Amino acid sequence: MRTRTPALGAEGWFTEDGGPALVGSRCDGCAAVAFPAASFRCPNPACGGSEFTEVRLGPGGTVWSYTDLRYQPPAPFVPALEPYEPCTLVAVEVDGSGLVVLGQAVAGVSVEDLRVGARVELVVDTLFCDDEHEYTIWKWRPAGVAR
Amino acid sequence: MNDVIVAGVGMTPWGKWGRPFVEYGVRAASEALADAAVDWREVQFVAAGETVRNGYAGYVAGATLARALGWSGAQVASAYGACTSGAMAIDTARARILAGLCDIALVVGADTTPKGFLAPNAGDRPADPDWLRFRLLGATNPAYFALAARRRMDLHGATAEDFAEVKVKNARHGLANPRARYRKAVTAEEVLASPIVSDPLHLLDICATSDGGAALVLMSEAAYRRHGGASPGVRIRGVASVTPTYPNTVLELPDIATDSTAVAAPPTRGFMDSIGDAAYAQSGIGPQDVDVAEVYDLATALELDWYEHLGLCEAGGAEKLLRDGETAVGGRIPVNPSGGLACFGEAVPAQAIAQVCEITWQLQGRAGGRQVDGARVGITANKGLFGHGSAVVLST
Numbered sequence: 063m064r065t066r067t068p069a070l071g072a073e074g075w076f077t078e079d080g081g082p083a084l085v086g087s088r089c090d091g092c093a094a095v096a097f098p099a100a101s102f103r104c105p106n107p108a109c110g111g112s113e114f115t116e117v118r119l120g121p122g123g124t125v126w127s128y129t130d131l132r133y134q135p136p137a138p139f140v141p142a143l144e145p146y147e148p149c150t151l152v153a154v155e156v157d158g159s160g161l162v163v164l165g166q167a168v169a170g171v172s173v174e175d176l177r178v179g180a181r182v183e184l185v186v187d188t189l190f191c192d193d194e195h196e197y198t199i200w201k202w203r204p205a206g207v208a209r
Numbered sequence: 210m211n212d213v214i215v216a217g218v219g220m221t222p223w224g225k226w227g228r229p230f231v232e233y234g235v236r237a238a239s240e241a242l243a244d245a246a247v248d249w250r251e252v253q254f255v256a257a258g259e260t261v262r263n264g265y266a267g268y269v270a271g272a273t274l275a276r277a278l279g280w281s282g283a284q285v286a287s288a289y290g291a292c293t294s295g296a297m298a299i300d301t302a303r304a305r306i307l308a309g310l311c312d313i314a315l316v317v318g319a320d321t322t323p324k325g326f327l328a329p330n331a332g333d334r335p336a337d338p339d340w341l342r343f344r345l346l347g348a349t350n351p352a353y354f355a356l357a358a359r360r361r362m363d364l365h366g367a368t369a370e371d372f373a374e375v376k377v378k379n380a381r382h383g384l385a386n387p388r389a390r391y392r393k394a395v396t397a398e399e400v401l402a403s404p405i406v407s408d409p410l411h412l413l414d415i416c417a418t419s420d421g422g423a424a425l426v427l428m429s430e431a432a433y434r435r436h437g438g439a440s441p442g443v444r445i446r447g448v449a450s451v452t453p454t455y456p457n458t459v460l461e462l463p464d465i466a467t468d469s470t471a472v473a474a475p476p477t478r479g480f481m482d483s484i485g486d487a488a489y490a491q492s493g494i495g496p497q498d499v500d501v502a503e504v505y506d507l508a509t510a511l512e513l514d515w516y517e518h519l520g521l522c523e524a525g526g527a528e529k530l531l532r533d534g535e536t537a538v539g540g541r542i543p544v545n546p547s548g549g550l551a552c553f554g555e556a557v558p559a560q561a562i563a564q565v566c567e568i569t570w571q572l573q574g575r576a577g578g579r580q581v582d583g584a585r586v587g588i589t590a591n592k593g594l595f596g597h598g599s600a601v602v603l604s605t
Protein backbone atom coordinates (compact mmCIF):
# COMPACT_ATOMS: atom_id res chain seq x y z
CA MET A 63 0.00 0.00 0.00
CA ARG A 64 1.46 3.33 -1.04
CA THR A 65 1.26 6.41 1.17
CA ARG A 66 -0.47 9.38 -0.46
CA THR A 67 1.68 12.49 -0.02
CA PRO A 68 2.03 15.88 -1.74
CA ALA A 69 4.82 16.07 -4.32
CA LEU A 70 8.15 17.40 -3.06
CA GLY A 71 8.06 21.20 -3.17
CA ALA A 72 4.24 21.44 -3.25
CA GLU A 73 3.60 20.60 0.42
CA GLY A 74 0.92 22.98 1.70
CA TRP A 75 0.16 24.33 -1.78
CA PHE A 76 -3.18 22.52 -2.05
CA THR A 77 -5.70 20.73 0.12
CA GLU A 78 -8.40 18.11 -0.08
CA ASP A 79 -10.04 19.09 3.25
CA GLY A 80 -13.43 20.59 2.48
CA GLY A 81 -13.01 19.72 -1.18
CA PRO A 82 -10.01 20.23 -3.44
CA ALA A 83 -8.52 23.73 -3.62
CA LEU A 84 -5.23 25.54 -3.92
CA VAL A 85 -3.90 27.15 -0.75
CA GLY A 86 -2.55 30.66 -1.15
CA SER A 87 -2.10 33.63 1.14
CA ARG A 88 -4.00 36.86 1.76
CA CYS A 89 -1.98 39.73 3.19
CA ASP A 90 -3.29 40.91 6.58
CA GLY A 91 -2.30 44.44 5.62
CA CYS A 92 -3.56 45.00 2.06
CA ALA A 93 -5.48 41.77 1.23
CA ALA A 94 -3.22 40.97 -1.75
CA VAL A 95 -3.52 37.34 -2.74
CA ALA A 96 -0.48 35.23 -3.63
CA PHE A 97 0.11 31.70 -4.87
CA PRO A 98 2.34 29.99 -3.84
CA ALA A 99 1.59 31.60 -0.47
CA ALA A 100 3.69 34.57 0.61
CA SER A 101 5.50 33.96 3.89
CA PHE A 102 7.82 36.87 4.67
CA ARG A 103 6.93 39.85 2.46
CA CYS A 104 3.77 40.87 0.67
CA PRO A 105 4.39 40.92 -3.12
CA ASN A 106 2.46 44.22 -3.41
CA PRO A 107 5.21 46.89 -3.37
CA ALA A 108 2.71 49.42 -1.99
CA CYS A 109 2.32 47.25 1.13
CA GLY A 110 5.35 45.21 2.09
CA GLY A 111 3.47 43.53 4.95
CA SER A 112 4.74 40.39 6.63
CA GLU A 113 1.61 38.83 8.18
CA PHE A 114 -0.59 36.55 6.09
CA THR A 115 -3.68 34.38 6.38
CA GLU A 116 -4.13 31.14 4.49
CA VAL A 117 -6.80 31.32 1.82
CA ARG A 118 -8.46 28.65 -0.32
CA LEU A 119 -8.30 29.36 -4.07
CA GLY A 120 -10.62 27.65 -6.51
CA PRO A 121 -11.64 24.98 -7.23
CA GLY A 122 -13.28 26.67 -10.25
CA GLY A 123 -11.54 28.66 -12.93
CA THR A 124 -11.46 29.83 -16.54
CA VAL A 125 -8.89 28.74 -19.12
CA TRP A 126 -6.35 31.53 -19.85
CA SER A 127 -4.26 29.42 -22.21
CA TYR A 128 -3.23 25.81 -22.79
CA THR A 129 -0.68 23.64 -24.56
CA ASP A 130 0.80 20.15 -24.39
CA LEU A 131 4.12 18.40 -23.97
CA ARG A 132 4.54 16.08 -26.93
CA TYR A 133 8.05 15.05 -25.86
CA GLN A 134 9.03 13.82 -22.43
CA PRO A 135 10.35 16.76 -20.40
CA PRO A 136 13.82 16.37 -18.85
CA ALA A 137 14.47 15.55 -15.17
CA PRO A 138 13.50 16.51 -12.54
CA PHE A 139 10.22 15.67 -14.33
CA VAL A 140 9.22 12.10 -13.55
CA PRO A 141 6.84 10.51 -16.06
CA ALA A 142 3.71 8.98 -14.52
CA LEU A 143 3.76 6.25 -17.14
CA GLU A 144 6.44 4.34 -19.05
CA PRO A 145 6.60 4.91 -21.93
CA TYR A 146 5.82 8.60 -21.57
CA GLU A 147 2.32 9.73 -22.53
CA PRO A 148 2.08 13.38 -23.65
CA CYS A 149 0.40 15.58 -21.06
CA THR A 150 -1.63 18.74 -21.45
CA LEU A 151 -0.92 21.96 -19.54
CA VAL A 152 -3.61 24.49 -18.67
CA ALA A 153 -3.13 28.03 -17.34
CA VAL A 154 -6.25 28.97 -15.42
CA GLU A 155 -7.66 32.23 -14.06
CA VAL A 156 -8.68 30.92 -10.66
CA ASP A 157 -12.07 32.20 -9.50
CA GLY A 158 -11.91 35.11 -7.05
CA SER A 159 -8.12 35.14 -6.82
CA GLY A 160 -7.11 37.54 -9.59
CA LEU A 161 -4.28 35.23 -10.59
CA VAL A 162 -3.45 32.59 -13.19
CA VAL A 163 -2.16 29.18 -12.09
CA LEU A 164 -0.56 26.64 -14.40
CA GLY A 165 -1.28 22.96 -13.94
CA GLN A 166 -1.44 19.69 -15.80
CA ALA A 167 -4.79 18.57 -17.13
CA VAL A 168 -6.05 15.21 -15.89
CA ALA A 169 -5.18 12.22 -18.04
CA GLY A 170 -7.29 11.93 -21.18
CA VAL A 171 -7.78 15.68 -21.72
CA SER A 172 -6.11 16.94 -24.90
CA VAL A 173 -5.78 20.42 -26.39
CA GLU A 174 -8.78 19.53 -28.58
CA ASP A 175 -10.94 19.48 -25.44
CA LEU A 176 -9.92 23.00 -24.36
CA ARG A 177 -10.46 26.58 -25.46
CA VAL A 178 -9.59 29.95 -23.94
CA GLY A 179 -12.49 31.00 -21.71
CA ALA A 180 -13.73 27.46 -21.00
CA ARG A 181 -14.60 26.51 -17.43
CA VAL A 182 -12.38 24.05 -15.56
CA GLU A 183 -12.17 22.75 -12.01
CA LEU A 184 -9.33 21.69 -9.80
CA VAL A 185 -8.79 18.11 -8.65
CA VAL A 186 -6.06 16.53 -6.56
CA ASP A 187 -4.53 13.74 -8.58
CA THR A 188 -1.41 11.60 -8.91
CA LEU A 189 1.76 13.23 -10.25
CA PHE A 190 3.74 9.95 -10.16
CA CYS A 191 4.33 6.98 -7.87
CA ASP A 192 7.34 5.18 -6.47
CA ASP A 193 7.39 1.93 -4.47
CA GLU A 194 6.24 3.57 -1.22
CA HIS A 195 4.44 6.76 -2.24
CA GLU A 196 1.76 8.19 -4.45
CA TYR A 197 2.83 11.80 -4.94
CA THR A 198 -0.13 14.14 -5.35
CA ILE A 199 -0.53 17.45 -7.18
CA TRP A 200 -3.33 19.74 -8.37
CA LYS A 201 -4.61 19.22 -11.89
CA TRP A 202 -7.33 20.81 -13.99
CA ARG A 203 -10.24 19.13 -15.73
CA PRO A 204 -13.05 20.52 -17.86
CA ALA A 205 -15.98 21.50 -15.61
CA GLY A 206 -18.98 19.25 -15.46
CA VAL A 207 -17.15 16.08 -16.52
CA ALA A 208 -17.95 13.10 -14.33
CA ARG A 209 -15.13 11.79 -12.18
CA MET B 210 23.26 63.26 -21.86
CA ASN B 211 26.36 62.28 -23.82
CA ASP B 212 26.04 59.11 -25.83
CA VAL B 213 28.23 56.07 -25.48
CA ILE B 214 29.74 54.98 -28.79
CA VAL B 215 29.94 51.46 -30.16
CA ALA B 216 33.48 51.73 -31.54
CA GLY B 217 33.91 48.09 -32.55
CA VAL B 218 31.94 44.88 -32.87
CA GLY B 219 32.93 41.23 -33.15
CA MET B 220 31.05 38.00 -33.44
CA THR B 221 31.89 34.35 -34.11
CA PRO B 222 29.77 32.24 -36.40
CA TRP B 223 27.08 30.37 -34.43
CA GLY B 224 27.18 26.56 -34.39
CA LYS B 225 27.47 23.54 -32.18
CA TRP B 226 31.13 22.69 -31.69
CA GLY B 227 31.34 22.07 -27.94
CA ARG B 228 34.51 24.14 -27.48
CA PRO B 229 34.93 26.00 -24.15
CA PHE B 230 32.92 29.23 -24.11
CA VAL B 231 36.04 31.24 -23.42
CA GLU B 232 37.40 30.44 -26.90
CA TYR B 233 34.30 31.92 -28.53
CA GLY B 234 34.48 34.93 -26.23
CA VAL B 235 38.12 35.60 -26.99
CA ARG B 236 37.56 35.31 -30.74
CA ALA B 237 34.67 37.76 -30.63
CA ALA B 238 36.56 40.14 -28.34
CA SER B 239 39.64 40.07 -30.58
CA GLU B 240 37.53 40.95 -33.60
CA ALA B 241 35.80 43.80 -31.73
CA LEU B 242 39.13 45.18 -30.49
CA ALA B 243 40.54 45.09 -34.04
CA ASP B 244 37.37 46.74 -35.38
CA ALA B 245 37.83 49.56 -32.87
CA ALA B 246 41.60 49.67 -33.40
CA VAL B 247 42.05 49.25 -29.64
CA ASP B 248 44.78 47.29 -27.90
CA TRP B 249 43.36 45.01 -25.19
CA ARG B 250 45.58 46.67 -22.61
CA GLU B 251 43.79 49.99 -23.24
CA VAL B 252 40.49 48.49 -22.02
CA GLN B 253 39.73 49.80 -18.53
CA PHE B 254 36.56 47.81 -17.81
CA VAL B 255 35.34 44.38 -18.94
CA ALA B 256 31.65 43.46 -18.60
CA ALA B 257 30.64 39.94 -19.50
CA GLY B 258 27.29 38.24 -19.82
CA GLU B 259 27.42 35.27 -17.47
CA THR B 260 27.19 31.83 -19.06
CA VAL B 261 23.76 30.34 -18.50
CA ARG B 262 22.68 26.85 -17.49
CA ASN B 263 18.89 26.85 -17.81
CA GLY B 264 17.75 29.35 -15.18
CA TYR B 265 21.12 29.80 -13.54
CA ALA B 266 24.48 31.42 -13.97
CA GLY B 267 27.05 28.86 -15.10
CA TYR B 268 30.79 29.39 -15.47
CA VAL B 269 32.34 32.67 -14.30
CA ALA B 270 32.56 34.80 -17.44
CA GLY B 271 34.15 38.20 -16.77
CA ALA B 272 37.38 37.27 -15.03
CA THR B 273 37.81 34.10 -17.10
CA LEU B 274 37.70 36.12 -20.32
CA ALA B 275 39.98 38.82 -18.87
CA ARG B 276 42.51 36.16 -17.93
CA ALA B 277 42.31 34.50 -21.35
CA LEU B 278 43.00 37.87 -22.99
CA GLY B 279 45.97 38.31 -20.64
CA TRP B 280 45.64 39.82 -17.16
CA SER B 281 45.78 43.58 -17.62
CA GLY B 282 44.43 44.86 -14.32
CA ALA B 283 41.15 45.98 -15.90
CA GLN B 284 38.11 46.33 -13.67
CA VAL B 285 35.55 43.60 -14.24
CA ALA B 286 31.86 42.66 -13.84
CA SER B 287 29.83 39.59 -14.75
CA ALA B 288 26.13 40.12 -15.37
CA TYR B 289 23.42 37.50 -15.01
CA GLY B 290 20.05 38.34 -16.49
CA ALA B 291 19.12 35.05 -18.19
CA CYS B 292 18.50 35.85 -21.88
CA THR B 293 19.15 39.53 -21.18
CA SER B 294 22.60 38.94 -19.62
CA GLY B 295 24.42 40.50 -22.57
CA ALA B 296 22.27 43.64 -22.44
CA MET B 297 22.80 43.87 -18.70
CA ALA B 298 26.55 43.81 -19.35
CA ILE B 299 26.11 46.59 -21.95
CA ASP B 300 24.05 48.58 -19.45
CA THR B 301 26.75 48.19 -16.78
CA ALA B 302 29.57 49.25 -19.12
CA ARG B 303 27.58 52.17 -20.51
CA ALA B 304 26.69 53.42 -17.03
CA ARG B 305 30.35 53.24 -16.02
CA ILE B 306 31.38 55.28 -19.05
CA LEU B 307 28.58 57.83 -18.50
CA ALA B 308 29.63 58.16 -14.87
CA GLY B 309 33.12 59.06 -16.02
CA LEU B 310 34.67 56.03 -14.36
CA CYS B 311 36.22 54.77 -17.59
CA ASP B 312 36.56 55.69 -21.28
CA ILE B 313 36.99 52.33 -22.97
CA ALA B 314 35.06 49.21 -22.05
CA LEU B 315 34.81 45.73 -23.55
CA VAL B 316 31.50 43.85 -23.41
CA VAL B 317 31.57 40.13 -24.14
CA GLY B 318 29.11 37.25 -24.08
CA ALA B 319 29.82 33.67 -25.09
CA ASP B 320 28.45 30.24 -24.32
CA THR B 321 28.59 26.56 -25.10
CA THR B 322 25.12 25.04 -24.84
CA PRO B 323 24.18 21.42 -24.22
CA LYS B 324 21.91 19.51 -26.60
CA GLY B 325 18.15 19.12 -26.28
CA PHE B 326 15.69 20.79 -23.88
CA LEU B 327 17.35 23.14 -21.46
CA ALA B 328 16.97 21.54 -18.03
CA PRO B 329 17.82 22.48 -14.45
CA ASN B 330 20.95 21.27 -12.68
CA ALA B 331 20.72 17.81 -11.05
CA GLY B 332 19.60 17.33 -7.47
CA ASP B 333 16.42 18.11 -5.51
CA ARG B 334 15.88 21.86 -5.06
CA PRO B 335 12.23 22.24 -4.01
CA ALA B 336 12.68 25.91 -3.07
CA ASP B 337 13.81 26.77 -6.63
CA PRO B 338 11.05 27.87 -9.04
CA ASP B 339 13.05 26.64 -12.03
CA TRP B 340 13.24 23.13 -10.51
CA LEU B 341 9.60 23.16 -9.41
CA ARG B 342 8.13 23.90 -12.84
CA PHE B 343 9.83 20.81 -14.26
CA ARG B 344 9.10 18.50 -11.31
CA LEU B 345 5.50 19.55 -10.63
CA LEU B 346 4.32 20.30 -14.19
CA GLY B 347 6.92 19.23 -16.74
CA ALA B 348 6.70 22.80 -18.05
CA THR B 349 9.55 23.17 -20.57
CA ASN B 350 10.54 26.50 -22.14
CA PRO B 351 8.62 25.71 -25.38
CA ALA B 352 5.50 25.08 -23.28
CA TYR B 353 5.61 28.69 -22.06
CA PHE B 354 6.19 29.94 -25.61
CA ALA B 355 3.18 27.87 -26.68
CA LEU B 356 0.92 29.30 -23.96
CA ALA B 357 1.71 32.78 -25.28
CA ALA B 358 1.20 31.65 -28.88
CA ARG B 359 -2.22 30.19 -28.03
CA ARG B 360 -3.20 33.49 -26.37
CA ARG B 361 -2.16 35.30 -29.57
CA MET B 362 -4.40 33.01 -31.61
CA ASP B 363 -7.30 33.55 -29.24
CA LEU B 364 -6.91 37.32 -28.83
CA HIS B 365 -5.79 38.36 -32.31
CA GLY B 366 -6.83 35.51 -34.60
CA ALA B 367 -3.26 34.46 -35.40
CA THR B 368 -2.88 31.15 -37.18
CA ALA B 369 -0.20 28.47 -37.33
CA GLU B 370 0.41 29.71 -40.90
CA ASP B 371 1.22 33.21 -39.59
CA PHE B 372 3.75 31.75 -37.17
CA ALA B 373 5.27 29.69 -39.99
CA GLU B 374 5.64 32.82 -42.13
CA VAL B 375 7.85 34.39 -39.44
CA LYS B 376 10.22 31.45 -39.82
CA VAL B 377 10.08 31.69 -43.61
CA LYS B 378 11.02 35.39 -43.45
CA ASN B 379 13.84 34.95 -40.96
CA ALA B 380 15.25 31.94 -42.82
CA ARG B 381 15.32 34.07 -45.97
CA HIS B 382 17.17 36.85 -44.10
CA GLY B 383 19.69 34.38 -42.69
CA LEU B 384 20.69 33.21 -46.16
CA ALA B 385 22.71 36.42 -46.46
CA ASN B 386 24.38 36.16 -43.05
CA PRO B 387 27.70 34.29 -43.02
CA ARG B 388 27.62 34.02 -39.22
CA ALA B 389 24.22 32.30 -39.09
CA ARG B 390 24.16 28.62 -38.09
CA TYR B 391 21.18 27.72 -40.31
CA ARG B 392 21.38 29.13 -43.81
CA LYS B 393 18.63 27.37 -45.70
CA ALA B 394 15.36 28.67 -47.14
CA VAL B 395 12.30 27.18 -45.41
CA THR B 396 8.72 27.04 -46.68
CA ALA B 397 5.59 27.44 -44.58
CA GLU B 398 4.65 23.88 -45.58
CA GLU B 399 7.93 22.60 -44.10
CA VAL B 400 7.28 24.43 -40.83
CA LEU B 401 3.74 23.07 -40.60
CA ALA B 402 4.91 19.55 -41.48
CA SER B 403 7.55 19.54 -38.75
CA PRO B 404 6.51 17.74 -35.54
CA ILE B 405 4.46 19.64 -32.96
CA VAL B 406 6.56 20.16 -29.83
CA SER B 407 3.98 22.04 -27.75
CA ASP B 408 0.70 22.81 -29.49
CA PRO B 409 0.39 25.09 -31.48
CA LEU B 410 4.17 25.34 -32.01
CA HIS B 411 6.07 23.07 -34.38
CA LEU B 412 9.72 22.15 -34.14
CA LEU B 413 10.61 24.78 -36.78
CA ASP B 414 8.73 27.47 -34.82
CA ILE B 415 11.14 27.08 -31.89
CA CYS B 416 14.75 28.21 -31.80
CA ALA B 417 17.64 25.82 -31.18
CA THR B 418 20.44 26.32 -28.68
CA SER B 419 23.88 27.13 -30.08
CA ASP B 420 27.48 27.96 -29.30
CA GLY B 421 28.75 31.42 -30.11
CA GLY B 422 30.34 34.63 -28.91
CA ALA B 423 29.77 38.34 -29.47
CA ALA B 424 31.60 41.43 -28.27
CA LEU B 425 31.51 45.23 -28.36
CA VAL B 426 34.08 47.90 -27.64
CA LEU B 427 32.31 50.89 -26.06
CA MET B 428 33.84 54.35 -25.68
CA SER B 429 32.92 57.72 -24.29
CA GLU B 430 32.38 60.35 -26.97
CA ALA B 431 35.59 62.07 -25.93
CA ALA B 432 37.63 58.88 -26.18
CA TYR B 433 36.08 58.08 -29.54
CA ARG B 434 36.93 61.54 -30.88
CA ARG B 435 40.49 61.13 -29.61
CA HIS B 436 40.90 57.55 -30.69
CA GLY B 437 38.76 57.07 -33.76
CA GLY B 438 38.19 53.55 -35.01
CA ALA B 439 38.42 51.38 -38.05
CA SER B 440 34.63 51.66 -38.58
CA PRO B 441 32.17 54.53 -38.10
CA GLY B 442 30.93 54.71 -34.50
CA VAL B 443 27.29 54.07 -33.68
CA ARG B 444 25.56 55.78 -30.76
CA ILE B 445 23.87 53.92 -27.91
CA ARG B 446 20.88 56.14 -27.18
CA GLY B 447 19.07 54.06 -24.57
CA VAL B 448 19.44 50.79 -22.69
CA ALA B 449 16.57 49.19 -20.78
CA SER B 450 17.28 46.50 -18.23
CA VAL B 451 13.91 46.37 -16.51
CA THR B 452 11.83 44.17 -14.22
CA PRO B 453 8.01 43.86 -14.33
CA THR B 454 5.61 46.10 -12.42
CA TYR B 455 3.18 44.54 -9.90
CA PRO B 456 0.84 42.93 -10.65
CA ASN B 457 2.37 41.17 -13.66
CA THR B 458 -0.59 39.30 -15.11
CA VAL B 459 1.26 37.40 -17.85
CA LEU B 460 2.68 34.00 -16.92
CA GLU B 461 6.47 34.30 -17.07
CA LEU B 462 9.15 31.62 -17.16
CA PRO B 463 9.75 29.88 -14.77
CA ASP B 464 6.67 30.81 -12.72
CA ILE B 465 3.77 28.54 -11.91
CA ALA B 466 1.42 31.46 -11.21
CA THR B 467 1.04 35.16 -12.02
CA ASP B 468 0.66 38.02 -9.60
CA SER B 469 -2.88 38.67 -8.38
CA THR B 470 -5.04 41.61 -9.42
CA ALA B 471 -7.10 41.27 -6.21
CA VAL B 472 -6.02 44.62 -4.75
CA ALA B 473 -4.06 46.34 -7.55
CA ALA B 474 -5.03 46.90 -11.18
CA PRO B 475 -2.53 45.67 -13.77
CA PRO B 476 -0.28 48.42 -15.16
CA THR B 477 -1.65 50.05 -18.33
CA ARG B 478 1.57 49.12 -20.08
CA GLY B 479 2.46 45.47 -19.39
CA PHE B 480 5.94 44.05 -18.90
CA MET B 481 6.82 43.60 -22.58
CA ASP B 482 5.54 47.12 -23.35
CA SER B 483 7.65 48.54 -20.54
CA ILE B 484 10.87 47.12 -22.03
CA GLY B 485 10.69 49.20 -25.22
CA ASP B 486 9.15 52.16 -23.37
CA ALA B 487 12.16 52.45 -21.05
CA ALA B 488 14.69 52.42 -23.89
CA TYR B 489 12.65 54.84 -26.02
CA ALA B 490 12.21 57.23 -23.08
CA GLN B 491 15.97 57.39 -22.45
CA SER B 492 16.76 57.94 -26.09
CA GLY B 493 14.15 60.53 -27.04
CA ILE B 494 13.42 58.28 -30.00
CA GLY B 495 10.01 56.81 -30.71
CA PRO B 496 8.81 53.74 -32.57
CA GLN B 497 8.00 55.88 -35.63
CA ASP B 498 11.72 56.68 -35.97
CA VAL B 499 12.90 53.05 -35.99
CA ASP B 500 14.29 51.73 -39.28
CA VAL B 501 15.31 48.23 -38.19
CA ALA B 502 14.75 45.92 -35.19
CA GLU B 503 16.33 42.77 -33.80
CA VAL B 504 13.92 40.99 -31.45
CA TYR B 505 14.05 37.78 -29.47
CA ASP B 506 12.25 35.15 -31.57
CA LEU B 507 12.60 32.25 -29.14
CA ALA B 508 9.47 31.11 -30.94
CA THR B 509 7.97 32.54 -34.12
CA ALA B 510 4.84 33.74 -32.31
CA LEU B 511 6.93 35.79 -29.89
CA GLU B 512 8.32 37.86 -32.76
CA LEU B 513 4.75 38.95 -33.56
CA ASP B 514 4.23 39.98 -29.93
CA TRP B 515 7.33 42.18 -30.09
CA TYR B 516 6.01 44.11 -33.15
CA GLU B 517 3.20 45.37 -30.97
CA HIS B 518 5.04 45.83 -27.69
CA LEU B 519 7.76 47.88 -29.43
CA GLY B 520 5.10 50.02 -31.11
CA LEU B 521 5.96 48.95 -34.68
CA CYS B 522 2.20 48.43 -35.16
CA GLU B 523 -0.95 48.63 -33.06
CA ALA B 524 -2.06 45.76 -30.78
CA GLY B 525 -3.47 43.01 -32.96
CA GLY B 526 -1.77 44.39 -36.06
CA ALA B 527 1.29 42.14 -36.14
CA GLU B 528 -0.11 39.47 -38.45
CA LYS B 529 -1.06 42.08 -41.05
CA LEU B 530 2.34 43.78 -40.78
CA LEU B 531 4.01 40.42 -41.41
CA ARG B 532 1.65 39.36 -44.22
CA ASP B 533 2.17 42.71 -45.96
CA GLY B 534 5.90 42.04 -46.02
CA GLU B 535 6.64 45.17 -43.96
CA THR B 536 8.97 43.33 -41.55
CA ALA B 537 11.04 41.71 -44.31
CA VAL B 538 14.18 43.39 -45.64
CA GLY B 539 12.79 45.79 -48.25
CA GLY B 540 9.67 46.48 -46.18
CA ARG B 541 8.81 49.49 -44.00
CA ILE B 542 10.35 48.16 -40.77
CA PRO B 543 12.53 45.09 -41.25
CA VAL B 544 12.71 42.84 -38.18
CA ASN B 545 15.51 40.35 -37.58
CA PRO B 546 17.47 41.04 -40.77
CA SER B 547 20.23 38.91 -39.22
CA GLY B 548 17.91 35.90 -39.48
CA GLY B 549 17.21 36.10 -35.74
CA LEU B 550 17.25 33.17 -33.37
CA ALA B 551 15.52 31.19 -36.10
CA CYS B 552 18.84 31.11 -38.00
CA PHE B 553 21.25 31.41 -35.10
CA GLY B 554 19.83 29.39 -32.24
CA GLU B 555 20.35 30.85 -28.82
CA ALA B 556 23.80 31.23 -27.26
CA VAL B 557 22.23 32.90 -24.26
CA PRO B 558 24.73 35.46 -22.87
CA ALA B 559 25.98 36.32 -26.37
CA GLN B 560 22.59 36.88 -27.93
CA ALA B 561 21.68 40.35 -26.70
CA ILE B 562 25.19 41.50 -27.69
CA ALA B 563 24.86 39.82 -31.10
CA GLN B 564 21.65 41.82 -31.63
CA VAL B 565 23.61 45.04 -31.05
CA CYS B 566 26.35 43.82 -33.43
CA GLU B 567 23.74 43.36 -36.15
CA ILE B 568 22.14 46.77 -35.60
CA THR B 569 25.62 48.34 -35.62
CA TRP B 570 26.46 46.71 -38.96
CA GLN B 571 23.08 47.83 -40.30
CA LEU B 572 23.60 51.44 -39.22
CA GLN B 573 27.15 51.43 -40.62
CA GLY B 574 25.91 50.05 -43.94
CA ARG B 575 28.08 46.94 -43.49
CA ALA B 576 25.31 44.30 -43.51
CA GLY B 577 25.94 43.05 -47.03
CA GLY B 578 23.10 41.14 -48.69
CA ARG B 579 20.75 41.73 -45.76
CA GLN B 580 21.35 45.51 -45.58
CA VAL B 581 18.35 47.66 -44.70
CA ASP B 582 18.71 50.66 -47.01
CA GLY B 583 19.34 53.94 -45.25
CA ALA B 584 18.94 52.57 -41.72
CA ARG B 585 19.74 55.28 -39.17
CA VAL B 586 17.91 54.10 -36.03
CA GLY B 587 17.59 50.56 -34.68
CA ILE B 588 16.26 48.82 -31.59
CA THR B 589 16.94 45.45 -30.01
CA ALA B 590 14.64 43.72 -27.54
CA ASN B 591 14.63 40.60 -25.46
CA LYS B 592 13.26 39.04 -22.35
CA GLY B 593 14.67 36.44 -20.00
CA LEU B 594 13.29 34.22 -17.30
CA PHE B 595 12.93 35.38 -13.70
CA GLY B 596 11.63 38.78 -14.88
CA HIS B 597 14.40 40.30 -17.01
CA GLY B 598 13.61 42.59 -19.93
CA SER B 599 16.08 44.45 -22.10
CA ALA B 600 16.19 46.75 -25.09
CA VAL B 601 18.91 48.86 -26.70
CA VAL B 602 18.22 51.85 -28.98
CA LEU B 603 21.05 52.81 -31.35
CA SER B 604 21.44 55.55 -33.94
CA THR B 605 24.02 56.81 -36.40
